[in-house]
Amino acid sequence: MAIERSLEAALQKGVRSLEIRVDGLKLHGVSHIDTAQLYDLVEHADDRRFFYVLELLRRGVSAAHLQKMTGIDSFFLDHFIYLIEIEQQAESASLETVSTESLHTFKSAGFQDVWLAKAMNTTAEAIKEKRTELGIIPSFHQVDTCAGEFLAETPYFYSTWGTKGDSSDASAPSVLIVGSGPIRIGQGIEFDYCSVNAAHALKKLGYETIMVNNNPETVSTDYETADKLYFEPLTAEDVIHVAEREDVKGVLLQLGGQTGVKLTEALEASGVPLFGASFDVIDQLEDRSRFYELLQSLNIPHIPGTTGMDEEDAIRKAEQIGYPVLLRPSYVIGGEG
Numbered sequence: 001m002a003i004e005r006s007l008e009a010a011l012q013k014g015v016r017s018l019e020i021r022v023d024g025l026k027l028h029g030v031s032h033i034d035t036a037q038l039y040d041l042v043e044h045a046d047d048r049r050f051f052y053v054l055e056l057l058r059r060g061v062s063a064a065h066l067q068k069m070t071g072i073d074s075f076f077l078d079h080f081i082y083l084i085e086i087e088q089q090a091e092s093a094s095l096e097t098v099s100t101e102s103l104h105t106f107k108s109a110g111f112q113d114v115w116l117a118k119a120m121n122t123t124a125e126a127i128k129e130k131r132t133e134l135g136i137i138p139s140f141h142q143v144d145t146c147a148g149e150f151l152a153e154t155p156y157f158y159s160t161w162g163t164k165g166d167s168s169d170a171s172a173p174s175v176l177i178v179g180s181g182p183i184r185i186g187q188g189i190e191f192d193y194c195s196v197n198a199a200h201a202l203k204k205l206g207y208e209t210i211m212v213n214n215n216p217e218t219v220s221t222d223y224e225t226a227d228k229l230y231f232e233p234l235t236a237e238d239v240i241h242v243a244e245r246e247d248v249k250g251v252l253l254q255l256g257g258q259t260g261v262k263l264t265e266a267l268e269a270s271g272v273p274l275f276g277a278s279f280d281v282i283d284q285l286e287d288r289s290r291f292y293e294l295l296q297s298l299n300i301p302h303i304p305g306t307t308g309m310d311e312e313d314a315i316r317k318a319e320q321i322g323y324p325v326l327l328r329p330s331y332v333i334g335g336e337g
Contacts, residue, residue: 002233004110008109009108011083017181017233057080086105086106089106090116094120094121108160112235139161140166141158155228156228157229158230158231168228170246173206174249175248176246176252177195177198177256178256178259179191179220181256183217187259192215194256195256198255199225210227210230212234214234254277264277289306305321306320
């Protein structure tokens with residue numbers, strides 16, 4: 001689930017909350033599909049249809065034609081077109097010449113620094129530095145859980161751009177807990193259990209607890225679990241914005257499964273204080289070759305194991321070890337196909 005103040009930005013939040021390794025609004029491989037095949041894919045809908053529709057719009061197919069083909073309301077197609085227009089403006093801009101107004105438009109439409117950096121052939125750090133100098137920073141609004149009927153006091157926030165946000169006063173030193181994101185095959189409810197218990201334990205230690213997560217069907221996103229809830233995508237940029245806003249004493253990443261762990265390097269590089277294992281330690285445990293080296297240096301017995309870098313290499317090394325073998329990737333706690 002995603003919360004924003006415009007459909008474009010909400011769509012972008014929703015896309016990156018899926019954690020499907022999407023680069024902005026471009027699904028890997030879609031740009032190489034010929035137009036005739038894209039028409040067929042759009043007519044026979046699957047979970048990638050949104051990205052196929054966007055690609056056809058990039059190729060100049062009219063909204064009217066797509067509306068007739070798909071039955072998608074023109075209200076949504078008009079917003080898709082606007083997103084593509086902003087995307088193309090960003091891809092033709094440069095960091096040296098981009099105006100304050102344009103950069104603000106890119107961020108308000110939901111484009112992240114890391115994507116803008118690729119579009120403008122620069123770094124995400126340079127994008128963040130420039131927009132910060134220009135005063136383009138996110139604001140945070142409290143979700144009105146009373147629909148305006150009563151004064152809402154629920155400490156439940158989401159980020160947006162270009163508006164004055166609501167205040168968030170701290171009652172004690174705070175710790176940020178990064179949740180597990182969407183529950184799916186390979187990453188289940190056990191990580192939400194860990195996040196919730198972390199919030200309870202930190203409260204007992206006297207800390208103000210701050211949860212960031214985006215799945216409405218978890219206990220961690222119950223606004224009574226933590227002192228404050230930020231309903232945001234679990235990307236490095238989004239999490240860093242929350243950590244900076246709350247001036248947290250530290251961030252707990254390890255309890256959200258692979259979702260949290262994969263943010264370690266970026267958060268560590270940004271200077272956000274992390275509690276628990278460092279990026280190097282986590283890499284040592286997740287990289288199977290480094291993990292076996294660690295076990296050997298500590299004289300801890302382990303089953304034979306090695307790393308195959310491609311299919312041919314994996315088959316050759318499996319024959320050296322002897323069957324049966326267990327095959328699984330590095331950098332995946334829960335397991336992926």
